[in-house]
Amino acid sequence: MVLKEVNSRDSKPGERFKLRVNEAVVINGAVAIPVGALAWGEVVKAEGTGMAGEKGHLTAKLLYVETPAGRLPISGVRGAEGKANTAGVVLGVLSFGLGGLFMRGGNALLKAGDILIGYVQPTGANAILEPVTP
Helix, strand or coil, X not given: CECXXXXXXXXXXXXXXXXXXXXXXXXXXXXXXXXXXXXXXXXXXXXXXXXXXXCCEEEEEEEEEEECCEEEEEECEEXXXXXXXXXXXXXXXXXXXXXXXXXXXXXXXXXXXXXXXXXXXXXXXXXXXXXXXX
16 A cells, blocks of 8 residues: 555656555465555656646556565556546637647546555565574
């Protein structure tokens, strides 16, 4: 679950953001990843809105979950698009002439509380279930 909003206006590719695990991951009857574990994602693509009502685009990928045994790589990608503002542009052109073309669409965003689905690779799951040797 996303902890703080990530949007196409303010975010840049490579920027990382925090997530929280909202459902325990159980493997062979043992809790491998508890509810509340911290996870990290990264913005892959962020394009703000453009003129003539063009909408923003945002793509993010999941990186890893922090567990007592260390970082567990996870995979998953989520994309988002803002709302186009074509009708607003048409009305703007009719009302203001060519100046209406400067109207923008909506920014893409991942809201706080949005759920991103992540996948644990089988080799990674085995690694966190094995005892850690000092």
